Amino acid sequence: MSTAPEGRAAGSAPVVSVKGVNKHYGPLHVLKDINLAVGKGEVVVVLGPSGSGKSTMCRTINRLETVDEGEIRVDGELLPQEGKALATLRAEVGMVFQSFNLFANKSILENVTLGPIKVRGLKKAEADALALELLAKVGVANQKDKLPSQLSGGQQQRVAIARALAMRPKVMLFDEPTSALDPEMINEVLDTMISLAREGMTMIVVTHEMGFARKAADRIIFMADGQIVEESTPEEFFTNPQSARAKDFLSKLITH
Amino acid sequence: MDTLLDNLDVFTKGFGTTLVLFAWSAVFALILGTVVAAMRVAPVPIMRAVGTVYVNTVRNTPLTLVMMFFALGYPQLGLPKLDYVPLAIIALTLYTATYVAETLRSGINTVPLGQAEAARAIGLTFGQSLGQIILPQAIRAVVPPMFNVLIALLKNTTIAAGFSVMEAGAIRAFLSERGEPALVVLLWVAAVFVVLVMVLSLLQRYFEKKWRVA
Numbered sequence: 001m002s003t004a005p006e007g008r009a010a011g012s013a014p015v016v017s018v019k020g021v022n023k024h025y026g027p028l029h030v031l032k033d034i035n036l037a038v039g040k041g042e043v044v045v046v047l048g049p050s051g052s053g054k055s056t057m058c059r060t061i062n063r064l065e066t067v068d069e070g071e072i073r074v075d076g077e078l079l080p081q082e083g084k085a086l087a088t089l090r091a092e093v094g095m096v097f098q099s100f101n102l103f104a105n106k107s108i109l110e111n112v113t114l115g116p117i118k119v120r121g122l123k124k125a126e127a128d129a130l131a132l133e134l135l136a137k138v139g140v141a142n143q144k145d146k147l148p149s150q151l152s153g154g155q156q157q158r159v160a161i162a163r164a165l166a167m168r169p170k171v172m173l174f175d176e177p178t179s180a181l182d183p184e185m186i187n188e189v190l191d192t193m194i195s196l197a198r199e200g201m202t203m204i205v206v207t208h209e210m211g212f213a214r215k216a217a218d219r220i221i222f223m224a225d226g227q228i229v230e231e232s233t234p235e236e237f238f239t240n241p242q243s244a245r246a247k248d249f250l251s252k253l254i255t256h
Numbered sequence: 257m258d259t260l261l262d263n264l265d266v267f268t269k270g271f272g273t274t275l276v277l278f279a280w281s282a283v284f285a286l287i288l289g290t291v292v293a294a295m296r297v298a299p300v301p302i303m304r305a306v307g308t309v310y311v312n313t314v315r316n317t318p319l320t321l322v323m324m325f326f327a328l329g330y331p332q333l334g335l336p337k338l339d340y341v342p343l344a345i346i347a348l349t350l351y352t353a354t355y356v357a358e359t360l361r362s363g364i365n366t367v368p369l370g371q372a373e374a375a376r377a378i379g380l381t382f383g384q385s386l387g388q389i390i391l392p393q394a395i396r397a398v399v400p401p402m403f404n405v406l407i408a409l410l411k412n413t414t415i416a417a418g419f420s421v422m423e424a425g426a427i428r429a430f431l432s433e434r435g436e437p438a439l440v441v442l443l444w445v446a447a448v449f450v451v452l453v454m455v456l457s458l459l460q461r462y463f464e465k466k467w468r469v470a
Contacts, residue, residue, distance in 0.1 A: 064373055082299045084381060091379025101374035105392045114388065115378035160374075167378055 013076050015040050015171045015202045016061055021070030023056065030056050031067065032226040038171065041200045045213040045234075048223035049249055054206045055098075057223070058175045061204065062093040075170050091119045094164030094172040098179050100156040102148035102163070108135070109144040112163045119167065127166075134162040138192050154185030158192055165196075172196070174205040210253060214238060222246045259431075259440045266430050271448055273341065273423040277413040281348035282406055288349060289356025294386055296361055307357070315354040319415055323347045327419035344416040348409060355405045362401070363394030396467040403460040407453050424448070 014037040023031040030053045038044050046054045059065040060072060063079050063086060072079045074093055080086045102111050112131035116122040122130070135141040138158035140151070148156055157177055164172060174193065178186040190212050197203055197216045207213065213220060213234055220237040222230040224245045230237065241247050260267060295307030314322065326343040338346075367390050375385030395402075414425030422430075424445055431441045 062377055064377065087376070087379050087381045089379075090377055093377070095374075095377035097370060097374065097377075099368075099370050101368075101370035103371065103374065103389050105389065115380070118384055118388065119379040163374075163378065 014038055014073075015042075015075055016204065017073045018057075018061070019071050019073075021057075021060060021067045021072065023060070023065065023067045023069075030226050031060070034070070034228060036221065036228070038202060038204060040202055043197045043201075043203045043205065043216050043218045044221055045217035045219070046204065046206045046221045046223060047208075047210075047213060047237075047249070048229075052223040053226040054221075054223045055175050058173050058204060058206045061171075061173055062090045062095055064095075087119070091115065091167050092170045094167060094169035096157070096160050096164055096172065096174045096177045098176040100148070100153070100160045100180070102156050102159055104148055107145055107147060108140065108151070108159050111148065111159060112166050115163065115167050130166055131162070134165050135159070137165075138162045139188070152185060153181045154188045157181065157185075157189045161189075161192055161196070171202040171204065174203065174207065176206050176208070178207065178209055210238070222249070224249070259436050260444050263431055263434065263436065263441075266427055267444070267448070269422060270424045270427040270430075270445075271452075273421060274410075274413050274425075275452075276341065277344055277348060277416060277421070277423060278410050280345045281352060281409055281413070284345070284349040285352035285356050285409065288353035290360060290391070292353060292357035293360035293364065294383075296357065297364055297386075299382055311354045311357055314350055315358075317351075319347070319351050319412055320418070322351050323415055323419055340416075340420045344413075344419065344421050348412060348416075351412070352405065352409045355408070356402070359398050359401045359405055360391075360394060363396075363398035364390055366397045367393045399460060399463045399467060403456060407456055410452060410456065411449065 016036070016038040018034050018036040021031055021034040022029070032053075034053075034057055036044075036057075046058065048054045056065055060067050061074070063072075063082075074089060077089065080089060102108075103114065106114060109128065109131055112134060113122075113124070113127035116127040116130055117124060132141055132144065135144055138161055140155050140158050140162070143151055143155060143159075148159070151159065161172075161177075177193070178189050181189060186209070190209060193203070193205070193212065194216050205212070205217075217234045220230075220232055220234050221228055222237065222241075222243070222245070229243045230241065230246045232242070237246070238250065241250055292307050292310060295303040296311070298304055298307075323344065326347040327340060330343060331337065371389050371393065372385055375389045380388065413423055416423055417425030417429075427445055428438055428441045432438055
């Protein structure tokens with residue numbers, strides 16, 4: 001039950017590999033011996049109750065959270081210490097946050113072009129063209145001159161996805177991307193993510209959206225109390241969960 | 257009115273020097289204060305420590321003592337000889353920069369953490385995320401307190417009078433020798449300061465409007 005679906009990562013090194021990771025917040029053991037390998041093009045959905053450590057795990061992969069123990073590799077490279085090398089590596093890992101975090105002092109277009117210009121060294125014209133292409137892809141090109149606060153939550157989150165994609169990342173991390181959205185805006189963001197998954201993007205998605213997990217995931221990781229409790233295909237997980245923790249979690253979802 | 261018009265030469269020279277002290281100290285203090293604020297939020301522990309020690313020592317020292325050190329102590333250090341005016345500018349800069357740094361830092365703390373995280377996540381370095389994302393947002397939030405710091409600096413320049421700098425704070429002493437009534441002279445000095453501070457307040461209003469938080 002712990003192997004990736006056949007045909008994915010076969011033969012090539014994993015894009016993201018997490019080995020023996022432990023993390024404590026004071027006496028609280030938030031990540032317990034986490035092991036995870038994500039192959040190229042794979043979509044891994046991380047489920048679990050609140051406080052299970054799933055967001056923390058997601059954030060350790062680009063070192064927004066440090067770990068006490070264990071090693072994390074992105075595309076074979078160990079995460080470096082704080083500094084220039086870490087910044088370079090973070091550029092390879094796209095991140096989408098629960099609260100969008102668009103740069104409040106920059107226009108929509110500038111939000112997307114900032115990374116390509118400052119980090120990748122693109123010329124402004126090249127970056128603008130790239131940004132417009134990505135904004136069109138997520139359906140908000142007509143908002144390019146507005147400020148983030150003038151957009152709806154769903155639009156902001158789609159811009160955030162475009163901003164991450166503009167770095168041409170090797171993997172995209174989604175940390176509860178729809179949890180701060182009004183119900184009617186959730187689908188527009190999920191649709192963008194599904195089409196991204198279909199294009200072969202490697203994705204790690206922390207979410208509570210079971211529909212998305214069923215539709216787009218290659219593999220489900222179920223976390224509880226800082227541990228990976230179960231790891232299986234969506235089909236297997238939703239119809240035949242193995243652990244008591246997962247059964248309990250799914251039963252609560254169904255009764256509401 | 258006669259007191260002012262008869263002695264316009266002394267008033268002009270005095271306030272001229274005050275404005276020189278103010279302008280240079282303000283520019284240097286804003287630059288140095290920004291650097292120190294950046295150090296205090298830097299990811300490198302040693303930079304944070306240096307910034308904290310600097311702010312806490314200089315800010316905890318009365319300005320008169322800082323001035324005294326530069327006016328009396330500095331010439332004995334065997335360093336290149338400097339005039340009293342540049343020495344006063346250095347003292348005012350070092351002193352005011354601590355307040356600028358703390359004011360900016362309070363502004364940095366108002367910027368949601370997610371902004372810095374998003375900046376780091378796309379691969380910006382610490383300096384880039386500070387310069388592109390954090391400081392532009394922090395500055396909007398600190399226009400009023402930053403002008404407080406500048407107004408205090410303008411008035412603090414009068415302390416240089418005690419150390420042989422002929423600025424506004426020294427006008428009274430000069431004019432007493434010409435037999436002018438001290439109280440009248442002081443009221444005129446105060447009046448000019450009120451006008452200067454009003455100019456700064458207008459500038460503050462302009463920047464507050466321009467950088468209104470969206």
